[in-house]
Amino acid sequence: MNFWVSLISAGVVVTVLIAIGALGAVPALQVIFGVAVPILAVLIFLAGIIWRVVQYARRPVPFAIPTTCGQQKTLPWIKHNPVESPNSTAGVVARMALEILTFRSLFRNTAMSLGEDGPKITYGSTQWLWLGAIVFHYAFLTVVIRHMRFFTEPVWGLVHLIETFDGFLEVGLPGLMLSGFALLAAGGYLLLRRLAIPQLRYISLPNDYFPLFLILSIAASGILMRYFVKVDIVAVKELAMNIANFKFAVPEGIGVLFWIHLFLVCVLLAYFPFSKLIHSGGVFFSPTRNMATNTREYRHINPWNYPVKIHTYEAYEDEFREKMVEAGLPVDKPLDEEATAQ
Amino acid sequence: MYDKGKVITGIVLFVIVFTFPFWINVGKANIAPEPKINPEVAGKVCVEDKAFMKANHMQLLDEWRDSVVRDGNRTYMGGTGRYEMSLTNSCMGCHNNKAQFCDSCHNYVSLTPNCWNCHIESKENTNG
Structure with a gap:
């Protein structure tokens, strides 16, 4: 698909979603956009995630195919690497935790280049994608935890602590929170990377651009709301607490940016289980990551083996x-x- | 389904964590804060109109601080008249109770402004 088609179609969809979200500012529609849509989005998200995870769990693994970067457990005088090539559940948990928390396999990314002295191919390690990805994910996590101030009363100490670290620069009022800008910068980098590298642009589809545009719009609307075009933050928390209490009253006069922000978040939640974003659940079901490298100790039986006439x-x-x-x-x-x- | 025990445990944990706003708030009264000002000053106007102050008071105070501390300029021409730029003397004259005015909203939305690192609350106003 021509990349302009992908780019423009994803952009148009997000623009239409922003326009729909702005309708939330219409008083007559506030119960729909403030209560019905968020609750529906949460239900779709939860049901979708459970459905996807069950689908993953039902798939048999025919072969033992763990990928390793270390020595498998073998003869006693050969040094075993228990994390890179785990032979026990504890080792698998350690490797999986490092993969999920630090994206180690992405850190091992390499780039091929021609050397300066003649046509000589060299492979060097390259960590730009890893850096963009880890900043993006941790900034997003920090932003989500900070938003828990809207759902806890009194606000949890953990949220205060995160805010203290996030706003440690103490610049301006309302105090600058680094995570929002880090999220925007990392998301922007991942988008530019997709557009700038020809091979990557060639394989990019609307469903690659759409989540990026959506998340960038969410981050941008959040930053606008916090620093520039103020919304009634007390009313926002009232609404959040109302929904959490299943009281469906919407406070008045919150501000249109909030309605756009909320609607885009609802779309993200509902879209999440049915898109590439489900890699967050899928990573747990990757046989190359979650299997122990114990092929010398145990025979892996293919679950769909049937008795063969020999x-x-x-x-x-x-x-x-x-x-x-x-x-x-x-x-x-x-x-x-x-x-x-x- | 393979690894039933682990998968179901994972799903249950995920659902519990994700839905925490719903069950953590069960049975709690959700009362929005109502900031209170000194009743004796009813009818007086603030330096700017209420909507502006609600949204932008923090930026205004930040500008006041810089203006006073860096330029020694203590006079503010607001939309409603001429005022002395002073948190303790001007603002706290009417909004005299930190706990019932400032803190009521700030605590609700988890804000800890650094005003009080330097300023002190006047004693006679704290027990209101």
Whole structure:
């Protein structure tokens, strides 16, 4: 697909979603955009995630295919690497935790280049994608935890602590929170990377651009709301607490930016289980990551194995012994006299 | 389904964590804060109109601080008249109770402004 088509179609969809979200500012529609849509989005998100995870869990793994970067457990004098090539559940948990928390396999990314001295191919390690990804994910996590101030009363100490670290620069009022800008910068970098590298642009589809545009719009609307075009933050928390209490009253006069922000978040939640974003659940079901490298200790039985009709060599020779002897072929058991008599 | 025990445990944990706003708030009264000002000053106007102050008071105070501390300029021409730029003398004259005015909203939305690192609350106003 032409990348302009992908880019523009994803952009148009997000623009339409922003326009729909702005309708939330219409008083008559506030119960729909403030209560019905968020609750529906949460239900779709939860049901979708459970459905996807069950689908993953139902898929059999035919082979032991863990990928390793270390020595498998073998003879006692060969040093075993228990995390890079785990042979126990504890090792698998350690490797999985490092993968999920630090994106180690992305850190091992390499780039091929031609050396400066003539046509000589070299492979060097490259961590730009890893850096963009880890900043993006941790900034997003920080932003989500900070938003828990809208759902806890009194606000949790953990949220205060995160805010203290996030706003440690103490610049301006309302105090600058680094995570929002880090999220926007990392998301922007991942988008530019997708557009700038020809191979990557070639394989990018609307469903690659759409989540990026959506998340960038959410981050941008959040930053606008916090620092520039103020919304009634007390009313926002009232609404959040109302929904959490299943009281469906919407406070008045929150501000249109909030309605756009909320609607885009609802779309993200509802879209999440049915898109590439489900890699967050799928990573737990990656056989290359979640299997122990114990192929020398245990035989992995393919769950869809069925009894195969076999014909052993002994049975084969019994069947054709006469003809084999006649043709001068060697046989394990010589032709006995009883058989010759027949 | 393979690894039933682990998968179901994972799903249950995920659902519990994700839905925490719903069950953590069960049975709690959700009362929005109502900031209170000194009743004796009813009818007086603030330096700017209420909507502006509600949204932008923090930026205004930030500008006041810089203006006073860096330029020694203590006079503010607001939309409603001429005022002395002073948190303790001007603002706290009417909004005299930190706990019932400032803190009521700030605590609700988890804000800890650094005003009080330097300023002190006047004693006679704290027990209101």
